[in-house]
Each structure stands twice: as structure tokens, then as C-alpha cells.
Amino acid sequence: MELTPAFLMRMIKETLATPRAAAAAVLGLGLSPMVGWMALMLMAIGSTLLTHVSFAMMPVDAQEFWGAAMGSPIRTAILQWVILLISVHAIHRIGQWRGGNGRLEGAVILVAWLQFVLLSVQIVQLIAQVFVPPLADLLGVLGLVLFMWLLTNFVAQLHGFSSLVLTFLGIILTLITLTFLLAFIFTLLFGAAAVGV
Numbered sequence: 001m002e003l004t005p006a007f008l009m010r011m012i013k014e015t016l017a018t019p020r021a022a023a024a025a026v027l028g029l030g031l032s033p034m035v036g037w038m039a040l041m042l043m044a045i046g047s048t049l050l051t052h053v054s055f056a057m058m059p060v061d062a063q064e065f066w067g068a069a070m071g072s073p074i075r076t077a078i079l080q081w082v083i084l085l086i087s088v089h090a091i092h093r094i095g096q097w098r099g100g101n102g103r104l105e106g107a108v109i110l111v112a113w114l115q116f117v118l119l120s121v122q123i124v125q126l127i128a129q130v131f132v133p134p135l136a137d138l139l140g141v142l143g144l145v146l147f148m149w150l151l152t153n154f155v156a157q158l159h160g161f162s163s164l165v166l167t168f169l170g171i172i173l174t175l176i177t178l179t180f181l182l183a184f185i186f187t188l189l190f191g192a193a194a195v196g197v
Helices: 005-017 019-027 033-056 060-066 073-097 104-131 133-159 164-196
Strands: none
Touching (some): 005 019, 073 104, 104 133
16 A cells, blocks of 8 residues: 555545545554554644644734734644544543544554645635635635544544444544643743744
């Protein structure tokens, strides 16, 4: 199995069409834990790059508002990595707590793949922002809906949950909790810089 562009494009199409089956296929690739963690790190770096490209395309007033938080790509990369790391362990541990049978390495590779698909959508959104700005706004909303849909299917497949509705509700409750936690981390990482400006 080679991770060629053609293979990745086929997997993206399968993920969008049948996300649960695609999650099973990704898990079935038999990738080593090291590959999963490396992929997750690459996704954090890729997300950082796209975030800063998107920031550079914002209006001046928006750049001034977010300037303190976006001042350092290294801080952004750390934040992205922390978010992905928390996501992996939340999916693994909370899923097992609720009776799931998913393994940590499976959560790692599925979060990495989910992030890859979302980064692909973000690239399309950035291109649309240059040529068709209204379409970029629509893609932003669709991207959020896609994230929730794929995450629900991925978690259900990883842990063997039969109900997508209950899985979705569990994710919502988890996201609410994580939002408060990440807000605290964001303050620790960027609060001092913002105050010092």
C-alpha cells in the first residue's frame, strides 16, 4: 500500500460518501503507532500553515484583533498539537468509559485522517476566498457540519457503537467540556503575550 495522491483522493471521496466504511478502511491499513503519531504531528504543522495563510488573507482590522494570538507560528503549532492530543485521548478514554472497544492507536490514526480531510476542505476554502468569497463563507459552514458528521461516524466505528445519535450527543457533551479546558490553555499560551503588547 502506497500513500499516493491518487490513493489519498480516492480515500477522501470514500470518506465523504461513506465515512464509517472509510474509517474501517483506515483502521484496516495496519499502520504502526509511530506512523500514526507522525501523521498527527504533520497535521498539526499543516493546520498551522493554513491558519497563518488564512490570517494573512484577513482584513486589516481582523488581523489587528487576532494579532497577539497569531504572532508566533510556534505557539500556534503547539496549540494545534495540544488540541489534537486532547482530542485523541478524549475519543479513546471517554469512548472506552462508555463501553467502547477502540484502541489508542486507532484514535490517533483516525484523528490524523479526519484532520487531513478537513485541511483539504480548508485549502479549497482558501482558494474560493480569493476567487469567490461568498462560496468561501458557505464552505466554512459546510466544513463545520462535515467535521461533526465525520467525527460521529469515526468515533462510532472506532468503538463499535451502533447508534450515531447517541454518539453525536456524547461528542457534543465532550466538546462543551473541552471548550472550557482549551479556553484555559489558550489563555495560558497567549494571554501573557496579549497583555504585553
